[in-house]
Amino acid sequence: MARLLAEDDDLLVHLSWWEKAAARHRDVRVPSAAVRRVTVEPDWWRALRGVARGGVWIAGTLCIGERGHQGGKDFVVVRPGRPVVCVELWPGAPFSLLAVSVRDDPEVTARRLRRLAPRIDASTPWRQALPVPGETDPPEATTATRPGG
Template sequence: MARMLVDGDDLVVRLAWWERVAVRRGEVRVPLAAVRRVTVERDWWRALRGVHQRGVHIPGALCLGTRGHQGGKDFVAVRPGRPVVCVELWPSAPFRLLAVATGTDREGEALAGGLRRNAPNADASTPCRQPLPVPEETEKHRVG
């Protein structure tokens, strides 16, 4: 299964060979300066936002690849029954969220703590992920 690690000034999601084939990409690499917030989600399905775009999605078994929503794209590698480390990224990054399953709660908390310490622009003001931005209202959708 995919795993997150720090490589110099970058956060890297390293994929197993079969995952690279499924998502048609190598690793995912973003600068640590792009990390906005790091949380651990104990319910794996709560890490999923938007709709499946590319990769493998087997409902109730595996979600691996990109998901699109009104705020941009997320990269996910999650499985049921495993905690998920969720890394929210600033808008300049290629993804808005990286969500990767870990083996245990302890591993997830240790990884999240390490990422928070290493990310220079991380916001530690809240332990919760922030909601997706709401699309702008238009005149034709307004009541009144």
């Protein structure tokens, strides 16, 4: 089962050999400075956003790999019936969210990861919603220029 580890100044999602094969991905490593918020989602299915872009998706059994959505992409290693530690990342990181089901106490894991991150956004204890296209796009010019006017 995947583990969330702190190594040097990085956060590491360490995958077992079969998880690497299923996800078609190596371990995921991000700098601890990229961690924006760490939350615990008790309902595993609420951690999943967007659509599958690679990996293995067995309904009610296992969700592992990349998921794409309008806000970017997430990397998930989620098992039903287990709480999920959700690590939101600042823009510019390779993923928007890392979602990992953990064996250990998820609250202890989340607290440990929060202490690791120097740039935690503590404005809210909840995971942020995905941006809505049209609401986050820059406004276009509403007036057209007319010749001579």
